[in-house]
Amino acid sequence: MTEIKMAPAAKVLDQDWRNIFRWGAICAITLVFISLVGMPAKLDLRLIINPTLSLGYVSLFWIPVMFGFVASTHIALEGMEVSRPGMRDVLTGLFTGLTGSFGLVLLILGMNNFDITDPLVNWGPPLLDLLTTGRGIGTGILGWMAASAFLGMAGASLHVLTPLLRRIVSSAILGMISIAILEDAIDDLSEGFRLEWLVDLIYAKRGGLTNKSAIIVAIVMAAVSVLAQGKVKKAKANFFALEGPARKKWSVVLFAGTAAVVIILPMFAGGYVNSLLANVGIFLLLALGLNIVVGLAGILDLGYVAFFAVGGYSTAVLTSPQSPWFAPEIGFVPALLVSVVLAGIAGLAIGAPVIRMRGDYLAIVTLGFGEIIRLLFMSDFLKPYFGGAQGIVNVPGVELGFLTISGTDPKGVFYLVLAFSALAIYISWRLQASRLGRSWMAIREDEQVAEAMGINTVNSKLMAFVVGAVLASFAGSIMVARVGSVFPNSFMILVSIIILVVVIVGGMGSIPGVIVGSFVLIGVLGGPRQPGLLQEFGQLKLLIYGALLVFMMLKRPEGLVPSARRSQELHQDEFLQDAWFKGDDEADGSDEQTASAEGEGASV
Amino acid sequence: MVIKTLLVSLVVIGVVAFIAQQIDPSNAFAQWRNPGARALTADQFKGLVISGLSQGVLYGLIALGYSMVYGVLGFINFAHGEVFMVSVYTGYIASHKFAANGMWESNFLLCLVIVLVLATTVATATAILMERIAYRPLRNSPRLIPLITSIGVSFFLQNAVLGFFGPSTRSYPQLPEWLSKQYSIITFEISGTKLMVLAVTMVSMAGLWYLVERTKTGKAMRAVAEDKEIASLMGINVNRIIVTTFGVGGAMAGVAGIMFGLLFRAVHPMTGFLPGIKAFTAAVVGGIGNLGGAMTGGIALGSAESIAPMMILEPLGVPGVTQLKDAVAFTVLVMVLLFKPSGLFGEQLSSEDRP
Incomplete structure (x- = not known):
């Protein structure tokens, strides 16, 4: 990058009004949208600071901040002059926020005077009460105008702050919110470490931080981030600068450290954290499998859930005594092996006809296959074999000879998931650099060139399908053993799409990315049926998944933790x-x- | 190869068994898989054809949107089914308001026209907004990226509607008597609603044909579909034409939405998913990018979906065949792409555009 020339700050009142009204209007629409979709009302139950601030208000507050920030951003073109951020930009943010507040003002007035609760379920007194904080219309309107203008200004002033100050402010706020979100997990962990007193100190009785602890947490977080500033980056750079035996030594140390934490932590954790982590692990397995298909080989498989279903159903049929047609009641391990083989065959069977199609057709056809498989499991046609909509119940837990893990034992399930996730990560990691992995990436980049280079594209793509299917069948088997039953409705298209979001948000083709993606998304928001840390979201998490997918594609198609090669390609x-x-x-x-x-x- | 042979032989055996059953239900071949075989009466068969036809034209109307967008931009707008769903919801809201003040009964036709115009406008606006916000910035990115985006848009719209209107199934108000009554046309018993669906579809198809083939905008659309760069050199505003294409496709989905609402009288946030996929199938069956093909494909798919369970699956002894209606549609999709990827009326495509 060449240097950006800085012109002196522009005059304070020399505003670009069109820009302000444009962003203000978008801000207003977004605020009304979020209110009417029911987010504040639902999230109001979750307190961040007790009793001052609930997550419901946070879901509205960040909008003016963001639009204030965006409206006052100057686009820096190479070699062009950019005026120094100053008071003018802060005012831009303020006006944007103020314009945005009119959305909520109109909403409040509308809800006060009209009743259209009939189609719009969230319209009405509860939302009105929430928006006006129960203090009457006038206060609510003035309050929102002031709050939104202030927040817009705050967003814009992020440009003006020095990097250090910006760091302090953002880490204090984000740290506070994340500590509040992590409440259930920390609460659960504290019992194992005998730190209940700390939890009692930080959190209020009915959930959320107390006013005092919020300030303390913010200060601690800011301090930590200032002290750690640059150190992490430096350590990382040092690590990558190492070569030969030194690097190997540090890699081993790092690996051992991570392994020790992952193995020891669940022993102290209670059921909540363990089952949360088990959910994350199952989706991590699925996401790693899809990462091979979508991320490495570049095949958009929307019917991925079919392999999950094959794994789940074959395990259930083989182990459950209640299986209606064929119930050999074998143990989990042989059942797992059989389901892996079956999933591999299913991968070949679904892959073979579609593999020659072009990407977008393939996506829709695999989606069709995924639905066909679910519809077949659900139909009367296969009811005598797989139980139809009632599914197969009474699937026993896992018996490994020396130990038995029942589905209701979260710790045991966690270790099981951990073992398989580690295996899956190892497989993906080894495959990535292998001959096969390299040919996948070549196909992803340009299929015709890859073919010209002598790669058998059909076979390589089929292999991607099969490997993905095998990893999905692991997840299916474990999930069935854990839940103890299997129903066709656990395998909706929705699941495929959520896994796709995990892979894309994390970073296509990047194993660390997929791990981060599943922790952040499945851990915080939750899977299709599995609650995450913020279980208040309910169905709304799907809305967020959809929005995330669009946002990532528009702004950062390489994902949060991109693989170097993929981002260069994009x-x-x-x-x-x-x-x-x-x-x-x-x-x-x-x-x-x-x-x-x-x-x-x-x-x- | 194995799959192709298997599918074809299943279809052939099913059809032969069906014919055997029609000739004589106690025939050994008909009894072979399906001991309870009974010949379908002519009335039953006609009923299947009519219901297949009236659904098929709806698939065709939605498929037009897929086909037009594919023709111009070369990508599958997965969220098109959601445009349709938005229109069904708009129709529900408007018709309920009319039913509440009594206008729905007293002046049904006027209400219907208003609802139709309203829903079409909302659907068009949704499609245009979608293009503006989500797809335009991705105009030149690799092929899969807009597709993934459209999956996100579809997911977002479904769940936004779910958030706005709740998960419950809403039903359209009662239709007037002259619509729900049966009419007999050339020995076919057909309900008024289905007649209306057919008529409205024909009118909108004619309108679309006129737009595409006889107006300057239509000429520009065809030019943009042929080659964007050359079209822009000829003084065509490509962006405007793309927006128009999305808008027209959205309008067609809007009309289909109201017809769907009158036909099935129920709507919930997932209403758009299956018709969307099936309409895509219809577009592929007819040859994607070909407007007449989309409508034909829709009719073919609708009929297949309605007849095949009784004609192929039942003689094969499959129980509960009506549940497999959707599976039939997906199987048709897979089969068309396996045997004739360019569709019934598709042109021979270059290697770049081949599926």
Whole structure:
């Protein structure tokens, strides 16, 4: 990047009103949308600071902050002058927030005067009470105008703050909210570590931080982030700078440390944390499998849930005494092996006909297959074999000879999931750099070129399907053993899409990304039926998943923790442009010509 | 290969068994898989055809949106089914307001026109907004990225509607007597609603045909579908044409939504999912990008979905065949893509555009 020239700050009242009203209007629409979709009302039950602030209000407050920030951002073009952020931008934020507040003002007035609760379920006195905090219409309207203007201003002033201050403010706020969100988990963990007194100190009796502890937590978080500033980055850089035996040594130390924490922690944790982590683990398994199919091989498989179903159903049929047609009642391990084989066959059977289709057709056809499999399991046709809509119940837990894990023992289930997740991570990691993995990535980048290079694309893609199916069948088997039953409705298309969101938010083709994605999404928001830390979200988490998917595709298609290769691929244009700029600066005319020729070649 | 043979032989055996059953239910071949075989009466058969037809034209109307967007932008707008769902909801809200003040009974036709216009407008606006917010920034990205985005949009819209209106199934108000009554046309017993669905569909198809083939906008649309860059060199505003395409597709889905609402009289947030997928299937069956093909594909799919369970699956001795209606539609999709990916009326596509 070349330097951005800074012009002096613009005059305070020289505002771009069109920009302000545009962002203000979008802000207003978003606020009304969020209110009417029922988010504040639902999340109001979850307290962040007791009794001052609930998550419901947070779900509205961040909107003006964000739009204030966005409206006052200057687009920095290379080589162009940008005015220094100053009071003018702060005012821009204030006006944007103020404009945005009119959405809620109109909503409050509307709800006070009209009654359209008939189609809109959230319209009406409860929401009105919430928005006006029960203090009457006038107070509510003025309150929102003031609050929204202030929050817009706060968002805009993030530009003005020095990096250090910005860091302190953002880490204090985010730290406070995350500590409050983690309440249930921390509460559960504290019992194992005999730290109940700390929990009693931080959290109020009915949930949420107390006023005092909120301040303390904010200060501690800010302090930690200031003290740790740069250190983590430096340590990481140092680690990657190491070579040879030193690096190996540190890798082993890091690995052992992580392993020790992961193995020891559940012993102290109660049922809540363990079952939460088990959920995360099951979705991690699924996401790792889909990561191979979508992330590495670039095949968009929307019927991935079919393999999950195959794994689940075959385990249930083989182990449950209640299976209606064929009940050999074998143990979990042989059943798992059989389901893996069956899932592999299913992968071949579904993969073989569709593999030659182009990406988007393949996506819809696999989606069709996923639905067909669910509809078949549900129908009267296969009822004598798989129990129809009533499913198969009474699936026993896991017997490993020396120990038995029943589905109701969260700790045991966690270790089971952990073992399989570790195995899946190992498989994905080894496959990624293997000959097969490299051929997947080549196919993802350009199928025709890959074929010309001598890769058997059909076989490689089929292998991706099969490996993905096998990992999904692990997850299916474990889930069935854990829940103790299997129903066709656990395998809706919804599941496929949630796994897709996990992979995409984490980062396609990146194993650390997928791990982070499943912890953040499944852990906090929850899976299709499994509650996460914020169980108040209920169905609304699906709304957030949809919005996240669109947002990630628009703004950051490589995901939160991208794999280097994938992000280069996605930003190829910018990459080439950068190269062109560099060539312009450093080399003479001839180099420039070749660089620009390359750029043209790629864009064609 | 194995799958192809298997599918074809199943279909052939089913049809043969069906014919055997029609000739004589006590025939050994008909009794082979399905001991309770009974010949379908002509009336039953006609009923199946009519219900297949009236559903098929709805699939066709929705499929037009898929086909047009695919023709112009080359990507599958997965969220198109949700545009349809939004229209069904709009129709529900409007018709309930009319039913509440009594206008629905007293002046049904006027109400219907208003509801139709309203729902079409809302559906068009949804489609255009969708294009503006989610798809336009991705115009030049790799093929799968807009598809994934459209899955996100679809998921978002479903759950937003669920949040706004609650998860319960809402039902349309009672229809007037002359619509719910049966009419007999050339020995076919057909209800007034289905007649209306057929008529409205024909009118909208004619309107679309006129727009695409006889107006300047339509010419521009065809030009953009052919080659965006050249079209823009010829002075066509490509962005505007793309927006128009989304809008027209949305309007067609809007009309289909109201017809669906009158036909089935029930709506819930997931209403758009299955018709959306089936309409895509219809578009593929007819050859994607081909408007007449989309309608034909819709009719073919609707009929297959309604007839195949009785004609192929029942003679094969499958119990509870009506539950497998949706599975039939998906099987049709898979089979078309396996045997004739360019569809019934599709052109021979270049390797770049081949499925």
